[in-house]
Amino acid sequence: MAETPWHRTCLRCGGELEEGFLLDETQGGYSTTQWVEGPPDKSVWMGLKLRRRRRLPLQAYRCVGCGALDLYARDG
Numbered sequence: 001m002a003e004t005p006w007h008r009t010c011l012r013c014g015g016e017l018e019e020g021f022l023l024d025e026t027q028g029g030y031s032t033t034q035w036v037e038g039p040p041d042k043s044v045w046m047g048l049k050l051r052r053r054r055r056l057p058l059q060a061y062r063c064v065g066c067g068a069l070d071l072y073a074r075d076g
Contacts, residue, residue: 015065022060022071033058035073 010017022033034055041049056073063069 010063010065010068011070012068013063013066015063017061017070018064020060020062022058035071 008017009015024031024033035058036048036050037054043049056075059072059074061070061072
């Protein structure tokens with residue numbers, strides 16, 4: 001994950017943030033979680049309709065003090 005968060009410490013407790021990611025299991029293996037614009041739109045065949053929706057990878061940071069997660073979906 002390329003960029004660090006705009007703050008380097010937890011906004012809740014002041015603890016250190018460590019970088020990580022959210023894991024999605026797929027039929028063929030593993031993937032990282034993505035942010036998708038708009039509300040979910042159900043599909044009979046695929047579960048959700050995603051066509052023409054902007055998708056961004058999530059950057060995840062966890063506070064080593066309190067365990068809070070900060071998620072970022074940056075354009076770029």
